[in-house]
Amino acid sequence: METIKVLTLEHFDTDLPLPSYETTEAAGADIRASLSKEVRSQGLIIAPGERVLVPTGLALEIPKGFELQVRPRSGLSLKTDLLVVNSPGTIDSDYRGEVKIIIGNFGKDPFTVNHGERMAQLVLAPVIQATYKVEGDLSQTERGTGGFGSTGTK
Secondary structure (H helix, E strand, C coil): CCCCEEEECCCCCCCCCCCECCCCCCCCEEEECCCCCCCCCCCEEECCCCEEEEEEEEEEECCCCEEEEEECCHHHHHHCCEEECCCCEEEECCCCCEEEEEEEECCCCCEEECCCCEEEEEEEEECCCCCCCCCCCCCCCCCCCCCCCCCCCC
16 A cells, blocks of 8 residues: 655644545545635635635645546535536646645536535556657557547447
């Protein structure tokens, strides 16, 4: 098991848990909104069509050779009009700033994110960097250049 070092920032609420796996077989660790003291009681209001950065109060040191993927929580996506809009987002191993979750409200009504609410999940994944090289042609495949829907729906 890999270890991710965590730095709690000034506005992190120490009553909140660190990112955690809700079950023993979970792939993603849930991460929570840690709002500033000024807005904790009212929550963070997201207007219809608006995208916001939801603060977590955490900075992370991800092991070299890995990334943390920021993914939506299925329950949040199903039961609300909120989406993680850059899904999956990537937190690179050399980033040391606060982890913030980009959330968009795709509904018709304002939505309030409450302090401590589980906003996304973090999945640790290995990274393999590639070298990109210009060639005169590519190998042939059955699919070829067929894209977007070219393999059918059934």
